Amino acid sequence: xxxxxxxxxxxxxxxxxxxxxxxxxxxxxxxxxxxxxxxxxxxxxxxxxxxxxxxxxxxxxxxxxxxxxxxxxxxxxxxxxxxxxxxxxxxxxxxxxxxxxxxxxxxxxxxxxxxxxxxxxxxxxxxxxxxxxxxxxxxxxxxxxxxxxxxxxxxxxxxxxxxxxxxxxxxxxxxxxxxxxxxxxxxxxxxxxxxxxxxxxxxxxxxxxxxxxxxxxxxxxxxxxxxxxxxxxxxxxxxxxxxxxxxxxxxxxxxxxxxxxxxxxxxxxxxxxxxxxxxxxxxxxxxxx
Amino acid sequence: xxxxxxxxxxxxxxxxxxxxxxxxxxxxxxxxxxxxxxxxxxxxxxxxxxxxxxxxxxxxxxxxxxxxxxxxxxxxxxxxxxxxxxxxxxxxxxxxxxxxxxxxxxxxxxxxxxxxxxxxxxxxxxxxxxxxxxxxxxxxxxxxxxxxxxxxxxxxxxxxxxxxxxxxxxxxxxxxxxxxxxxxxxxxxxxxxxxxxxxxxxxxxxxxxxxxxxxxxxxxxxxxxxxxxxxxxxxxxxxxxxxxxxxxxxxxxxxxxxxxxxxxxxxxxxxxxxxxxxxxxxxxxxxxxxxxxxxxxxxxxxxxxxxxxxxxxxxxxx
Numbered sequence: 001x002x003x004x005x006x007x008x009x010x011x012x013x014x015x016x017x018x019x020x021x022x023x024x025x026x027x028x029x030x031x032x033x034x035x036x037x038x039x040x041x042x043x044x045x046x047x048x049x050x051x052x053x054x055x056x057x058x059x060x061x062x063x064x065x066x067x068x069x070x071x072x073x074x075x076x077x078x079x080x081x082x083x084x085x086x087x088x089x090x091x092x093x094x095x096x097x098x099x100x101x102x103x104x105x106x107x108x109x110x111x112x113x114x115x116x117x118x119x120x121x122x123x124x125x126x127x128x129x130x131x132x133x134x135x136x137x138x139x140x141x142x143x144x145x146x147x148x149x150x151x152x153x154x155x156x157x158x159x160x161x162x163x164x165x166x167x168x169x170x171x172x173x174x175x176x177x178x179x180x181x182x183x184x185x186x187x188x189x190x191x192x193x194x195x196x197x198x199x200x201x202x203x204x205x206x207x208x209x210x211x212x213x214x215x216x217x218x219x220x221x222x223x224x225x226x227x228x229x230x231x232x233x234x235x236x237x238x239x240x241x242x243x244x245x246x247x248x249x250x251x252x253x254x255x256x257x258x259x260x261x262x263x264x265x266x267x268x269x270x271x272x273x274x275x276x277x278x279x280x281x282x283x284x285x286x287x288x289x
Numbered sequence: 290x291x292x293x294x295x296x297x298x299x300x301x302x303x304x305x306x307x308x309x310x311x312x313x314x315x316x317x318x319x320x321x322x323x324x325x326x327x328x329x330x331x332x333x334x335x336x337x338x339x340x341x342x343x344x345x346x347x348x349x350x351x352x353x354x355x356x357x358x359x360x361x362x363x364x365x366x367x368x369x370x371x372x373x374x375x376x377x378x379x380x381x382x383x384x385x386x387x388x389x390x391x392x393x394x395x396x397x398x399x400x401x402x403x404x405x406x407x408x409x410x411x412x413x414x415x416x417x418x419x420x421x422x423x424x425x426x427x428x429x430x431x432x433x434x435x436x437x438x439x440x441x442x443x444x445x446x447x448x449x450x451x452x453x454x455x456x457x458x459x460x461x462x463x464x465x466x467x468x469x470x471x472x473x474x475x476x477x478x479x480x481x482x483x484x485x486x487x488x489x490x491x492x493x494x495x496x497x498x499x500x501x502x503x504x505x506x507x508x509x510x511x512x513x514x515x516x517x518x519x520x521x522x523x524x525x526x527x528x529x530x531x532x533x534x535x536x537x538x539x540x541x542x543x544x545x546x547x548x549x550x551x552x553x554x555x556x557x558x559x560x561x562x563x564x565x566x567x568x569x570x571x572x573x574x575x576x577x578x579x580x581x582x583x584x585x586x587x588x589x590x591x592x593x594x595x596x597x598x599x600x601x602x603x604x605x606x607x
Contacts, residue, residue: 003388003438003439004439005388005437005439005440005441005466005467005468006437006439006440006468007440007441007466007467007468007469007470008441008468008470008471008472010468010469010532010533011468011469011470011471011508011534013533014533014534014539015539015543017533018533018536018539020536020539020540020543020578021543022471022543022546023543023546023547023550023578023579023582024540024543024544024547024577024578024579024580024581024582025579026579029579032295032296032297032582032583032584034295034297050295050297052295053295055295
């Protein structure tokens with residue numbers, strides 16, 4: 001990451017204070033978002049999302065597995081993010097591990113809710129095939145190809161688009177299995193169930209620079225942040241997850257204020273994302289035909 | 290690292306853009322000066338004796354073959370291939386913008402988008418008190434008060450060192466630290482060498498410096514101050530706020546910066562006229578500053594360039 005001179009930092013601070021950032025955006029405006037779905041044909045669902053120069057890919061693979069004994073009526077989802085060295089030279093080898101772990105945990109918190117599975121943005125009970133015995137395991141993988149700030153929001157958008165692109169094969173359970181036996185399941189190759197993504201939240205990261213908050217920070221703006229709060233909001237305006245990053249402490253009233261600002265900003269984001277996903281899926285359907 | 294502008298175009302916009310680029314390549318091929326070759330193309334040399342094979346060529350089966358993609362240039366008996374998308378190639382007298390990455394004994398090391406870091410000697414820099422004198426040990430210890438790490442500096446290429454790295458000088462008033470603005474990085478081959486690289490855009494109140502190395506500085510107009518050393522004070526928050534760039538100038542800075550980003554994303558040569566034209570066009574079409582980086586203005590700028598080149602060609606033909 002290139003450092004910034006004192007003069008440039010002053011300029012960025014001044015821009016944020018005057019509501020005119022370096023690329024002309026206002027504090028609460030997002031960069032142009034574009035979404036492509038179906039970029040990885042071998043996966044059950046995939047999507048590529050770009051926010052300005054930040055470019056990420058999410059892919060979803062579904063495999064049959066056994067549900068956890070404590071939660072026999074819920075499927076399992078695991079999220080793993082990888083930062084590719086093409087995004088920044090520092091990510092080569094083990095350099096990107098810390099950031100990858102931070103992003104993975106952040107997205108798990110935002111999309112999967114608490115430890116008990118309560119408040120999950122993804123409906124885990126829809127992944128059950130035979131209660132207590134067979135369920136779908138979803139493996140969500142994210143790859144950061146190009147990084148220009150705001151990775152968490154871009155990854156969450158890509159995951160939401162990938163989920164709407166995901167087709168879970170229909171499974172027919174052979175009757176007659178009883179007791180402790182593993183039932184026989186027949187995975188269909190042709191029929192697919194589309195995943196229901198109406199409840200999947202988006203993530204809005206608010207970066208605090210000086211006294212103001214900005215949405216969708218670029219890499220330079222992120223280097224000036226004192227702290228950042230990422231809020232995951234679903235389309236009903238409910239907060240599904242909350243993460244605070246950065247070394248500076250925040251007064252609780254500031255945190256609450258940031259949450260409400262994030263909720264407000266999420267409305268535009270959800271609208272834009274929905275239209276982008278719909279048009280991406282339409283292009284996909286056109287290509288398929 | 291160059292961060293590309295990602296523009297997502299809808300179908301009509303893609304068609305328009307392709308048509309515009311097709312026009313541009315047609316116009317370009319009409320006006321081309323030399324033969325375009327790619328790697329392993331034979332260069333027609335008519336079996337002359339004593340042909341000197343220059344850069345980008347090599348001998349293969351008795352024929353001169355290109356090893357680069359570019360334009361064939363011919364100077365008497367020398368044949369060479371000039372690459373179009375080359376790395377920055379410095380020449381003495383180039384104006385460049387660089388960032389300090391290290392302070393070494395009696396010199397600053399700057400990053401300038403070249404294979405090696407450039408060196409700015411303490412002697413090649415005016416002292417803050419303005420007196421021409423020998424640099425003492427105290428001066429050497431106080432180098433950080435002149436330029437710190439990460440400072441953005443404008444300087445001129447004085448020459449080459451024995452290991453190929455650059456020697457810079459910043460003795461004139463117009464060179465020195467750049468503040469109150471933003472630094473943009475574009476591919477170096479888009480910035481052509483001209484007579485003037487410092488542009489004081491009075492109608493905007495903006496200073497524009499086109500560094501030959503691809504670093505472009507867009508900032509508030511700063512009057513070259515007299516040699517006064519400003520004491521490094523702890524300024525209060527209020528002072529800092531009052532010293533922010535005024536909003537109108539900031540809008541102009543952002544507009545010009547977005548024009549530069551747009552022109553470099555389209556791959557057009559960056560010149561003051563092109564930048565001002567794009568900024569004026571966006572103003573007259575009432576396009577919001579942040580929408581300058583959107584798909585519609587992207588396509589419109591390409592189409593405008595086509596019109597410009599067509600009219601230029603007509604003028605040439607008379």
